[in-house]
Amino acid sequence: MNNFDATRRSAMKLLAAGAGVLAAPSILRPAFAQSKVVNITTYDKFVPQSFIDQFQKDTGIEVRIRLTDDQGKQYNLLTAEGAAPSTDIVTVTGHRLSQFMKSNLLATLDTGRLKNWDKLAAAYKGAPQLTVGGKTFGVPLLAGFEGLVRNTEYAKASDSWSIMFDDENKNLTSYIVSDFLSIVMRYQGNDGDYVTYGDKPDVAQAATNQARDFLIQHKDKVRKYYDAGSELQQMFVNEDIYLAQAWSGPAAKLVMDGHPIEISVPKEGTFGFLYSFNIVNNAPNADAAYTFLDAILSSPEIGAAMTRQSGFSSAFEGVDKVLDDKERAALSLPPEQVERIQFFSSVNRDMKNEMIDKAAAEIKAA
Amino acid sequence: MLDTTTQPPSVGLSMVPHYAGWIGRTARSGLYRHTIGLLVESRRVRLAVLAGVPLVWIAMLHIGPILQMANISLLANYPPQPDKSSEYTLANYALFFSDRLYFLPFVRSLIFAAVVTISTLVIVYPVAYYVAKVVQPKNRMRALLLLLIPFWAGELIRTFSVIMLLANRGALNVLLREFGFIDRPIPMLYTFFSLSFGVIYLLALYMLLPLYSAIEKIPTPLIHAAADLGAGPLQRFRRVILPLSKDGIVSGCSLVYLTAVGVFAAPLLLGGPNAVIFPEVIATLFHGSNDKWPEGAAFSMIMLVVSLTTVGLFMRVVGGRSVRLM
């Protein structure tokens, strides 16, 4: 009758063994703060194993990678750790940078300690995008933008964001609500990055509401609001959507893989951002972190590895030569479209985040 | 009955039945006899042994971390920022009740969890009954194993597997098109259907095992007797089987309901643009680009209190007589 009789004995042995586990003290004391270690929180395959092996051999510094998949989690972890971080280097995207800085989580970068600091590609030399008030906050790794992505077999080409609201594409589009709100504000002729709204909250609110109401009005075009790049890729591959606003990286990976996908920057323009390695405030191994960052800058191969993994263009010099034709093609944009990209500013972030987050919640709930 | 209370522990030794193996060796040891003597002698000692570890555990590890959250939920700002005040406030709680933006997803979550729970119960009950009572005992483990194994693939993989089934170019649409039933794919993904399909897919096990454990222990002769007395299948189910499996239904429903209220990843991946639920609202407050930890913490506390009240109601049903265990 009872099926479990036979396992009784072994189960009881297990129970007995458990007492030992509970009684055991914390066996593993942390080894975060050691002179010969650098702790990095980053994405899978961003730092190639071959580079790590070489670096460890050359410097004797052990590289420890904590894999992350999401900016929000990384931020929350660092915040929860407070003044005693367990990581030295984090990987931050441009639109998150101000949040990290405001919460006092990042250390300023002493660029004088990086011998290879000038090995950044022309557009990112000196990292003006990561410099606030004369202080630099990170090493630029990758550059991306928020593009209009379409399935070339089903959706017709367009030089305007207006195609996202075309009745033809009912139930066939997707976007990240908060990101697309900024773009729609721009599409409507307003300042989607809130740089000029510093002392004009009422103007900002009006512009935000205008975009919000427009998106609510066109909610029937939306198949899904998404968050992660992998979701977007799967929706395109499965033909659940034909059109989307998306970060260039995940879309470029589809192009590299031969899918009928095209990324463009419509004439109303869009926003660009950087991925960067940033040293954490109170980093337990700051010296090792500098050694690591310096080593990384010296190698176009690392830039290429990051590009292949993420689909974003590298900010390092000479990476182009390492990539193959298909990869280069997926990353290239016509020059007139490149000029439509405006990098996210670091001004007036509080107002922007506050208003955008609220409006995004309202759009989702509508 | 063995009355240890009036005898010194050492005298009791002669009366200990013979046990084999380590139980026997332990049972004969002096220290053990002494401890057991104490245990039986005094209700207070017995209570201390029974309550000590659980109460310390609950106080330390169930309540402790949540108190940290409760503290944050009352702060005006967190993480602490030099230029902002960090005094205590109730504003974060007030926000929930003042804005239907947050209230609606909350109600939606509760209703959604209830619908999922009832559907899961209806779907899984006959399955659990079949495995526990119809399948030959020697094949029972195998029948159970077939249902268990899919759950080992992990939540993320299982969610993606639902996507591969229901997508516009998923298996179902491809098949329907292949056989000429449809010309254009039916959009099944990112709807309420796909969401329920996926969440039930993820949580069915939490219903199956309690139901199985409850139905399995219903004495089969009892069902036979009911049949001999002329009860039809429906009557037997209503008058014998259902009441006797009530425990399993209650615990299965508790598990599924509690998990479904807090479920987060699956709705994010499978739900459509109109399916925002409360855990997603909370996660957005934490993950969002603005620092909203206090609001998120306050909303979690609200969710927690409501869920706990529900658990309290379950307790009314689950509770009742106490059982002699030792």
Place this chain on the structure above:
Amino acid sequence: MRNYFNDLPKSALGASYWIFAVYLVLPLALMTAMSFKDANFIAFPIGNWTLSWYSKVVQDKQFLEASLYSIGIALATTVSATIIGVWIALLVSAENIWGKAVIFALACLPAVVPGLINAISMRIFIRAVDIPTGTFAIILAHTVHAVPFVVIMVLTRLRSMPANLVDAARDLGADPFIAFLRVTIPYLMPALFGGMIFCVLTSIDDFVRTFFLGGYQPTLPMLIFAKVQGGMSPEINAMATIVLVVTTAIGLYAEHFTRRSRS
């Protein structure tokens, strides 16, 4: 012997079982099929088939390490959560003490808190009490999360336990502890079995707690989430398939073993 179930809708029950089994297995069969796809993203049609993803995964040292690490954490979690869970269930059901409902509700607390909140509050908590992050912290958090499942499973079974079972054992001379080991625990076995499965599953599937409390060694879910971030490739399907095949083999072996030892 007369078959009492003749008039019961036995075939309907059988059908419900098999439909349910197909519902559970079919989507995963699709995922398994995708692991043979010769492309970087999963989609129908499969087109060219390949075994290369498997050879890649099998040679992936990180995958093996992460799997073993996850299994170790899951086992430790199961053992500790079962002990604590049974203990709490005994307390709630055994004595007529004040506040039973409160204790039960608090015991269930970790199950109703969304994972993210649980993880963050746990992270702040262990910092406050000075427990380092790492394996021990992960096991602690997983155990806290798994305890309610054991409590609920065990409690419902306990409630239906005939009171005279233990009395009989005591009459035969068993002391309370022996009676508990030899009577109560065996009676609880189906519930314990279910509870342990929940423990292993919640632990081995957990991502967010592990991320917040872990060190620099990835568990299997951390590895898989990190890989999915770069795109859902058949490599991940191959990993999942290997996990499923190994679990099935273990399950069948255990089943075979219990069957033999019973006969």
